[in-house]
Amino acid sequence: MFTTDLRHCRSLLFLPASNPRAIEKARSLAADMIVLDLEDAVKPEDKAEARRAAAEAARAGFGGRPTAIRVNATGSEPFGEDIVALRRGAADYIILPKVTDPRQLHDAGQLTEKPMLAMIETAAGVLAAPSIALGAAALIIGTNDLAADLGMPAGAGREGLSHALQTVVLAARAAGIAAFDGVYNRLEDDDGLAEECRQGRAFGYDGKSLIHPSQIDTANRLFGPSEDEVAAAERLIAAATGGAERFEGRMIETLHVDAARSVLARARR
Ligand SMILES: CC(C)(COP(=O)(O)OP(=O)(O)OC[C@H]1O[C@@H](n2cnc3c(N)ncnc32)[C@H](O)[C@@H]1OP(=O)(O)O)[C@@H](O)C(=O)NCCC(=O)NCCSC(=O)C[C@H](O)C(=O)O
Numbered sequence: 120m121f122t123t124d125l126r127h128c129r130s131l132l133f134l135p136a137s138n139p140r141a142i143e144k145a146r147s148l149a150a151d152m153i154v155l156d157l158e159d160a161v162k163p164e165d166k167a168e169a170r171r172a173a174a175e176a177a178r179a180g181f182g183g184r185p186t187a188i189r190v191n192a193t194g195s196e197p198f199g200e201d202i203v204a205l206r207r208g209a210a211d212y213i214i215l216p217k218v219t220d221p222r223q224l225h226d227a228g229q230l231t232e233k234p235m236l237a238m239i240e241t242a243a244g245v246l247a248a249p250s251i252a253l254g255a256a257a258l259i260i261g262t263n264d265l266a267a268d269l270g271m272p273a274g275a276g277r278e279g280l281s282h283a284l285q286t287v288v289l290a291a292r293a294a295g296i297a298a299f300d301g302v303y304n305r306l307e308d309d310d311g312l313a314e315e316c317r318q319g320r321a322f323g324y325d326g327k328s329l330i331h332p333s334q335i336d337t338a339n340r341l342f343g344p345s346e347d348e349v350a351a352a353e354r355l356i357a358a359a360t361g362g363a364e365r366f367e368g369r370m371i372e373t374l375h376v377d378a379a380r381s382v383l384a385r386a387r388r
């Protein structure tokens with residue numbers, strides 16, 4: 120299931136690899152990527168068993184959907200065992216958390232054959248994002264850790280993260296890779312989740328990290344092109360004759376035709 124183009128992924132469902140019920144449940148869920156977590160969702164005493172369970176779950180697969188394993192951060196005690204144990208396993212991707220320097224990806228790459236997604240979760244990571252992106256298959260912003268690293272008070276909202284949110288997308292696009300938004304923690308606030316998905320998409324993110332099955336439909340709907348967008352793209356392509364021209368009261372050029380074709384390609388996937 121390996122592909123280097125992850126821009127079609129709208130929903131990345133994280134689950135603790137130490138939770139067998141969640142693993143079982145994930146097999147029937149419509150997330151575009153399943154992420155088995157070994158890092159912050161797993162207690163220290165459960166790390167070894169979670170590593171074993173993640174390898175087994177990836178081997179069994181998730182109905183052909185891409186599977187990633189988030190290992191513990193480089194420099195942490197379990198990191199070495201994680202990366203070595205999983206290097207030839209069945210997971211399609213490794214997710215490296217708290218990347219602050221491109222050398223971490225390079226060094227981890229000596230220990231695994233898997234393509235790696237890098238999580239940007241600290242001020243240092245944001246500032247190094249353009250060079251980190253050059254060695255990654257995608258970037259994921261870790262908004263919880265980042266808010267903590269920046270010293271933002273609990274419940275501060277995302278305004279203070281806007282520079283980082285934009286920087287991560289810029290870095291990903293400059294490197295030609297996908298960018299994924301962070302998680303939304305409030306499990307029972309569907310409107311808040313939808314608002315954050317719309318905001319993430321407006322920033323240019325391809326999809327969102329998720330923590331609960333109830334969040335999948337919203338992310339898939341809001342990160343995929345809507346029916347209105349598809350219809351508008353079809354009208355634009357049918358009307359365009361090349362060069363600058365008037366279309367439905369606005370100026371369009373070749374780049375708008377290319378963008379409309381991308382919308383249709385994304386809708387097809
Ligand atoms: C957040 C949770 C701890 C909530 O758990 P709980 O209240 O027990 O959930 P429910 O009772 O509503 O669950 C109903 C059923 O759904 C299954 N379930 C729950 N979550 C998941 C999931 N993520 N994937 C698959 N299935 C899931 C339950 O097993 C129930 O099934 P059943 O028993 O058969 O009915 C919990 O949702 C959870 O653990 N979520 C994931 C947490 C996680 O992975 N965290 C790491 C990623 S967060 C991140 O990356 C932050 C980043 O690092 C940053 O810094 O920002």
Ligand SMILES: [Mg+2]
Nearest residue numbers: 240261263264
């Ligand atoms: Mg984190």
